[in-house]
Amino acid sequence: MTRAGWIRLALIAGALALLEAACRFGFISRDAIIPPTVMVQGAWHALRSDETRGDLFLTLQTVGLALVLSLVAGAAIGALLHKAPRLRRVLDPLLASYYAVPTFVFYPLFIVLFGLNRWPLVAIGFLFAVVAVAINTLDGLSRIPRAYLRTAAVMRLSRSQMLIHVILPAAAPWFFTGAKFAVAYSFIGVIAGEFVVSGAGIGHAIAFAYNSFDNRMMYGLIVLLFVVVGGINTLLWSWERRLYARLAGR
Amino acid sequence: MSDMVHLRLDGVTRVYPSATQGRAPLHALGPISLTLKQGEFFSVVGPSGCGKSTLLDVVAGLAAPSDGSVTFEEKQIAGAVPDGVGVVFQEDASFPWLSVYDNAAFALRRAGVPEQEVRDRVEPTLAFMGLTSFAGAYPAQLSGGMRQRLCIARTLVTRPRLLLLDEPFGALDQQTRLLMGDELLNLWRETGATILLITHSLDEASMLSDRIGVMSARPGVFIDVVETGWPRERDSRIVSEAAFGQLTGRLWASLRDQSIKALAMAS
Numbered sequence: 001m002t003r004a005g006w007i008r009l010a011l012i013a014g015a016l017a018l019l020e021a022a023c024r025f026g027f028i029s030r031d032a033i034i035p036p037t038v039m040v041q042g043a044w045h046a047l048r049s050d051e052t053r054g055d056l057f058l059t060l061q062t063v064g065l066a067l068v069l070s071l072v073a074g075a076a077i078g079a080l081l082h083k084a085p086r087l088r089r090v091l092d093p094l095l096a097s098y099y100a101v102p103t104f105v106f107y108p109l110f111i112v113l114f115g116l117n118r119w120p121l122v123a124i125g126f127l128f129a130v131v132a133v134a135i136n137t138l139d140g141l142s143r144i145p146r147a148y149l150r151t152a153a154v155m156r157l158s159r160s161q162m163l164i165h166v167i168l169p170a171a172a173p174w175f176f177t178g179a180k181f182a183v184a185y186s187f188i189g190v191i192a193g194e195f196v197v198s199g200a201g202i203g204h205a206i207a208f209a210y211n212s213f214d215n216r217m218m219y220g221l222i223v224l225l226f227v228v229v230g231g232i233n234t235l236l237w238s239w240e241r242r243l244y245a246r247l248a249g250r
Numbered sequence: 251m252s253d254m255v256h257l258r259l260d261g262v263t264r265v266y267p268s269a270t271q272g273r274a275p276l277h278a279l280g281p282i283s284l285t286l287k288q289g290e291f292f293s294v295v296g297p298s299g300c301g302k303s304t305l306l307d308v309v310a311g312l313a314a315p316s317d318g319s320v321t322f323e324e325k326q327i328a329g330a331v332p333d334g335v336g337v338v339f340q341e342d343a344s345f346p347w348l349s350v351y352d353n354a355a356f357a358l359r360r361a362g363v364p365e366q367e368v369r370d371r372v373e374p375t376l377a378f379m380g381l382t383s384f385a386g387a388y389p390a391q392l393s394g395g396m397r398q399r400l401c402i403a404r405t406l407v408t409r410p411r412l413l414l415l416d417e418p419f420g421a422l423d424q425q426t427r428l429l430m431g432d433e434l435l436n437l438w439r440e441t442g443a444t445i446l447l448i449t450h451s452l453d454e455a456s457m458l459s460d461r462i463g464v465m466s467a468r469p470g471v472f473i474d475v476v477e478t479g480w481p482r483e484r485d486s487r488i489v490s491e492a493a494f495g496q497l498t499g500r501l502w503a504s505l506r507d508q509s510i511k512a513l514a515m516a517s
Contacts, residue, residue, distance in 0.1 A: 145341060145342075146341075150339060154310060165360060169347045170345070
């Protein structure tokens with residue numbers, strides 16, 4: 001690990017130790033925050049419960065579906081806007097202000113459209129993520145050096161060869177950034193949706209524990225969620241580092 | 251150099267339609283008529299914006315002429331890159347996600363050439379361009395000159411009979427340009443390819459070419475075609491000869507007024 005990595009780790013460990021001490025010695029009320037060690041115990045306890053594992057699986061399934069749909073649709077929208085500059089000029093201001101729209105207001109509409117099941121949450125997660133993918137795909141396609149495309153033309157590559165061997169690898173770093181945003185936004189959309197309006201999933205379980213004053217369970221679930229999302233992000237981060245290291249020649 | 255005509259341009263023009271309504275179309279090039287013999291090294295110099303790169307695009311088949319025709323090996327080029335033509339651009343076009351070896355092998359693999367033949371062609375070409383020890387490296391680990399050599403190697407493995415070079419050393423310093431010029435001359439003698447070099451450097455054109463075409467300000471037409479008279483066995487040491495200075499001086503005498511005109515058009 002790098003020096004910066006060790007410092008980061010020490011800072012987090014220090015903050016957790018401080019919180020532990022503050023909770024243990026009564027500086028912070030246990031009604032508000034419980035010690036981190038108890039949170040971890042709560043997470044372990046939650047993980048051993050079939051019900052929590054079911055909630056976690058349901059949430060991951062919903063996020064996964066929203067993510068896949070947003071990646072496919074976002075990439076397609078990005079490619080379409082790249083091919084149609086006039087349409088892009090029309091939609092640019094809308095895309096720029098997209099995240100000012102409170103997506104949750106559409107939840108009742110989605111229930112009408114899809115029924116009382118997981119699909120409204122998939123739609124919320126999808127809406128959160130899709131534009132990030134589209135914008136980054138568009139950015140990536142626009143930044144492909146013209147010399148690459150001309151070189152491919154000189155080599156008489158077919159359209160599919162050009163797409164697979166030149167366009168996709170050249171735009172990959174931007175698409176990857178879009179995918180990273182999509183993971184984060186899908187989780188935010190789905191968990192927040194579950195928290196407020198759903199009857200199942202980790203978000204709902206956290207809300208239920210909160211309403212039942214079950215701090216150990218609530219914090220345990222939050223820790224569990226941190227571990228899952230952190231694990232996925234760490235994987236993406238290390239993948240991205242490898243990708244950029246190759247492009248930078250390190 | 252043989253007497254066989256390898257490339258012929260007959261009255262080639264290129265006019266870009268106006269992007270804005272009410273504005274006149276842009277007449278970028280021509281009419282240009284030119285014949286290149288097989289194995290000839292021909293350079294094109296001209297003021298900025300005179301249509302040098304447009305000329306290369308038309309010859310490469312990357313752009314269709316608005317009028318006139320381009321014939322390569324007695325077949326007309328009709329808006330598509332013909333077999334046997336290789337192009338090296340001024341910009342670094344090496345693919346950063348591929349190693350040096352994979353970059354060099356790229357075109358052959360896409361064309362479905364068997365892996366053994368790919369090796370047989372790529373390894374000697376990398377050796378010729380002095381890149382063997384960097385075969386596993388990525389372009390970002392190479393200097394600008396090495397990346398340009400890689401782009402040339404990637405083109406050479408396809409064994410082009412006509413090599414089109416669009417200011418390939420434009421981003422390099424003067425010393426590296428001279429050395430790269432030596433390598434280019436070696437390559438030219440070794441392969442026997444016909445070379446059309448687009449350059450803004452009068453020194454580069456004077457040192458490398460059998461003939462030099464001097465273009466006018468836009469729309470670019472040839473206002474002079476100069477025979478250098480250099481022997482086939484030549485290298486960058488000729489820059490110290492008196493004839494080299496005279497040649498460069500003659501080119502500048504032809505170009506000076508055109509360059510002033512081009513500057514006035516641009517401002």
